[in-house]
Amino acid sequence: MTILFVLAVLLYGPFITNILTARSSDAAGRGMSLGFAVIQGLVLWIVLASMFAVAILRGAMPSYATAAAIVFLPLSAIAAASAMGLYNDRYGDWLAVVPALLPLLLALYAFWARMVGWHDTLPPVPTTAILGGAIVVLTIMPLVLTTIEYMPNPEREAAQAAERRRWEEDEKKRVAEADAADAARFAKLGPDSHLGDYLEDLPLGAMHHRQALAGARLVKTRTADAVQLLGQDRLGDLSQLWALDIEPSAVCAAYREALQAEAAKITKTRSDYISVAIDLEWQLPNIEWLTGNGCDLSGPLGDAANRVRSVSDSERMAELADRLTALGRRP
Numbered sequence: 001m002t003i004l005f006v007l008a009v010l011l012y013g014p015f016i017t018n019i020l021t022a023r024s025s026d027a028a029g030r031g032m033s034l035g036f037a038v039i040q041g042l043v044l045w046i047v048l049a050s051m052f053a054v055a056i057l058r059g060a061m062p063s064y065a066t067a068a069a070i071v072f073l074p075l076s077a078i079a080a081a082s083a084m085g086l087y088n089d090r091y092g093d094w095l096a097v098v099p100a101l102l103p104l105l106l107a108l109y110a111f112w113a114r115m116v117g118w119h120d121t122l123p124p125v126p127t128t129a130i131l132g133g134a135i136v137v138l139t140i141m142p143l144v145l146t147t148i149e150y151m152p153n154p155e156r157e158a159a160q161a162a163e164r165r166r167w168e169e170d171e172k173k174r175v176a177e178a179d180a181a182d183a184a185r186f187a188k189l190g191p192d193s194h195l196g197d198y199l200e201d202l203p204l205g206a207m208h209h210r211q212a213l214a215g216a217r218l219v220k221t222r223t224a225d226a227v228q229l230l231g232q233d234r235l236g237d238l239s240q241l242w243a244l245d246i247e248p249s250a251v252c253a254a255y256r257e258a259l260q261a262e263a264a265k266i267t268k269t270r271s272d273y274i275s276v277a278i279d280l281e282w283q284l285p286n287i288e289w290l291t292g293n294g295c296d297l298s299g300p301l302g303d304a305a306n307r308v309r310s311v312s313d314s315e316r317m318a319e320l321a322d323r324l325t326a327l328g329r330r331p
Contacts, residue, residue, distance in 0.1 A: 001051060001054050001055070001058075001059075001110075001111060001114040001115075004047055004050055004051045004054065005051065005107060005111050007047050008044060008047045008048060008051065008103065008107045009107075011040055011043055011044040011047060012044060012103050012104070012107075014036070014040055015037055015040040015041055015044055015099075015103070016099065016100050018033040018034070018036045018037035018040065019033070019034075019037050019084055019096060019099055019100070020096060021033055022034050022037070022084075034084060037084060037099075038081065038084075041077070041080060041081065041084075041099070042077075044103055045073070045076075045077040045080075045103075048073065048103060048106045048107060048110065049073055051106075051107060051110035051111065051114075052069050052073060052106075052110045052113075054110070054114055055110045055111075055113035055114040056069075056113075058114060059113040059114035059115070059116060060113065060116045060119060060124075061113035062124050062125075062128060064128075065109075065113070065124075065128050065132060068132065068136075072135060072136060072139055073106070075139050075143070076102050076106060076135065076138070076139045078143065079098060079102065079138065079139040079140070079141075079142045079143050080098055080099040080102050080103075080142075082142040082143060082145070082146040083095045083096070083098035083099055083142040084099055085146075086142060086145055086146065086149065095142065095145075097138070098138050098141065098142050101134070101138055102135065102138050102139070105131055105134055105135050105138070106135060108131060109127075109128075109131045109132065109135070112127060112131070179207075182207070186201060186208050186211070186212070189212075189215055190215070190218075191218045191219055191220050192219075192220060193215075193219060194219070194221065194225050195216060195219050195221070195222045195225030195226055195229065195244075196225060196229055196234075198212045198215060198216040198219070199229075199234070199237045199238070202216065202237075202239075202240045203239070203240075213240065213243060213244075216240075216244050217243075217244055217245045222244055222245075222246060223246050223247065223250045223251065226238065226241060226244065226246055226251050226254070227250070227251055227254040230251065230254040230255055230257070230258040231254060231257070231258070233258070233261065234258075235255075235258040235259065235261075235262050235283065236262075236279055236282070238286070239282040239283060239285070239286065241255070241286045241289075242285050242286045242288075242289035242290075248289060248290050248293035248294070248295055249293070249294070249295065251290075252290060252295035252296075255286070255290060255295070255297070256295070256296070256297055256299070256300055259283070259287075259297060259300040259301070259304065260299065260300040260303065262276065262279075262280070262283075262304075263280075263300050263303045263304035263307055264303075266304065266307035266308060266310075266311060267307065267311075268311060273311055274311065274313070277307070277308045277311060277317060277320070278316075278317075278320075280304060280308070280320065280324070281320060284323065284327075287301070287324075287327050288327065291327050291328075291330045292330070297327070297328065298328040298329070301324050301325070301327055301328030302324075302325070302328045304324050305321045305322075305324035305325040305328065306321075308320055308321040308324065309321040
């Protein structure tokens with residue numbers, strides 16, 4: 001019983017911490033905190049059930065308390081979960097009291113029931129009345145509130161619908177403001193801009209892709225800017241380099257170094273080595289353009305091909321490695 005009690009205390013700490021921190025987090029953090037709390041709570045209640053089993057078999061729990069425990073132990077777990085949901089909804093912080101106190105009261109009562117020597121000092125009837133009564137109240141309260149929450153309530157549903165409409169209107173306004181700001185930013189770009197200012201609009205599918213591609217071709221310093229960006233480890237942002245009306249020989253050396261640096265990232269010492277390898281597919285048009293215009297990329301391409309093969313886990317990766325090898329041998 002002592003071991004189970006200590007284990008319950010160790011589980012209780014992170015369980016209640018996740019519940020209390022969930023309300024102060026954003027939606028993602030709240031969901032993660034509550035997810036951990038649910039898992040920890042499930043294990044905690046299994047430990048509590050084990051404590052009650054020991055108390056019933058080896059202790060001196062009153063028969064009426066045993067019957068009540070069989071009913072209220074699983075109900076208390078449901079009540080704690082219900083309180084967790086309501087606590088993060090429209091009810092106040094006071095509902096955190098339910099998952100905070102229920103495990104403590106249950107563990108204390110089971111421990112008392114097992115420690116028969118304590119019963120002279122703490123008689124069964126008053127002890128059961130106090131601890132058991134608190135457990136019953138804390139169990140029933142969130143269950144009643146949850147039942148009320150799911151009962152038809154036209155006034156509440158109308159308020160919730162109005163709240164959803166306000167949220168949707170605010171979201172539309174936010175999106176419209178963001179689009180307007182983006183359009184204003186893009187409208188300021190021109191031949192005197194830096195090529196880097198166009199990068200977020202160049203990818204296929206971007207809102208201003210076609211206009212950005214046309215505008216980037218007119219940037220006066222686009223060749224020097226491309227060399228600079230390649231030296232800043234921006235290879236992934238320059239997948240459209242081939243389409244920017246740049247002399248291949250002017251960026252060949254910078255691209256070779258950038259490709260070599262990118263190939264070096266394909267190693268199992270990194271957690272993202274597969275995504276780095278797959279991202280090389282986006283560079284194939286650039287590589288074909290450069291090698292087709294006399295740029296020697298055999299060194300980095302050979303290294304990249306070998307590295308891709310070493311981490312290959314699919315036919316797609318094997319085909320990419322073969323393609324890189326073939327381009328590296330291109331005269």
